[in-house]
Amino acid sequence: MKEVIRYRCDHCNEVFANKSYTLKHEEICYWNPKTKSCINCENFIPESQSSGYIRICTKGINLTKKLKSACIKHKENEEQ
DSSP: OOOOEEEOTTTTTTTSSSSHHHHHHHHHHHTGGGGOGGGGGOOOOGGGGSTTTTOOOOOOOOOOOOOOOOOTOOOBBBOO
């Protein structure tokens, strides 16, 4: 049996085998407040509350295909 070392993202808890990849991931992780992504934004409407198949935020940005980072309309969510 071999011991295996894994690395966990401090923001989303995703696990990786490579430390340098984990550090790179943390820089772009949607859950990292520094990325100013939808997940940490007061304007974000969680999927369970959005209507239909088109996801948008309260500022009208279409998020159906992918969440955004470094959004100019980002407003820090004070609940997190």
